[in-house]
Amino acid sequence: MIAIRPRGGWVRPVVLACLVMTVTSGCGLSAELDRERDPARTAVPFPAPSAVGTDGSAGLRIEPPELPSSAPSPSPSGAVAGRQGSGCPASGLRFGTGPVDAAMGLRAVTLTLTNCGKRPYAVDGYPDVVAVLGPEGARITGVRAVAGTDQVPMAPPDPGAKAFTLRPGERARAGLYWRMAAEEGSYLRVAPRAGQAVVTLPLPDPLDIGPRNTLGATAWVPAG
Template identity: 60%
Template sequence: MIATRRKRIRPAALASLLALTLSGCGLSAELDRERNPAREPTPAATRTRAAQPSAPAVSETSPALPAGPKASPAVPVQQDRGCPLSGLRVGTGPVDAAMGLRAMTITLTNCGKKPYELKGYPSVRVLGPQGDPIPGVRTVEGTDQVAMAPEDPGPEALTLGPGESARAGLYWRMAAEDGTYLRVAPAAGRSTTTVRLPDPLDIGPENILGTTAWAPAT
């Protein structure tokens, strides 16, 4: 009688085990439920979840991220507020582009209290992202050496009263390297002002920057 009962129970046990296997739980999952019927997280599982941040982060074993662009150097540039000690403020316009020719306007404003005498061409140097002059870039008076640049009207004597401005044009041909700053003087030998450009000059090394003479700004 006992042997018969055992034979009847074994098929039922096999059927239960098969049902657990097909349901995806498996024997190990069933044993886990028996050991932890409340399904409380184990300490190891708690540590694993705590180690997963809500947003991507770099751990000590993560590969190094590629370095970002270098911070701009401490180039002394013209401040936006107030009037410089020279009494002159330098501004730049956007870069215009057409068929490889680039053009930009620079403006000189008398923000002081005395008239300022002006004649001739601006003195300009193009600086790279680190504040160093781009090698080989030559600034010339006039536009004859820049292909397709408009004709320079030539110099005239100006007197800028307080609040008045003059402008000059810069022309160059497109190249691979960008200029980030301009170091500008009203004329050679006068005090300079360094301005950061809103639009870089893609002038590149061994290139020519042509300038027009100062003219009244309308």
């Protein structure tokens, strides 16, 4: 190899060879100068960029977008009576139901009324079932709610209405009876008696009652 002496001094042959072969061999002048300065390779390489700063603080990050929470499911219109064990409504009266009892096509469920307020409540007559609602809150058409059980085949006799007082903490109960049908009800629109405020009562078990069916109610009696 012939050495070339430029104006600033001699350039080693290996440097000239590196310049000539840069494209084909990948060798660069900076690499050769690094080898000249640090032949033992003792220099520590520069750290790669990090998303976390040297003081432990977070650097630039791209966070995934926050997804909106699911919208609440629609509920039937009107006030909703608390389930058993919930807080006391402003009326001081809380409705509840037991599980549905089924036998030979006859269905029955116990309706309860608890005085969770601070004043006695006079009970006399039958619960007023205004409507039976489906899972989406639509009224099941053709369902007739009646006082007494005479119009429900195989239902037990109604004891009849007797007045009594429901003191704070006490409960009354009434029976609801119907014959099995295809459409299922998930809510009752009910009042303690006709003319009082109506609430929407969620049911723990569906009422397979409609359409075009009869729901018979017995009179309120003390639950003991």
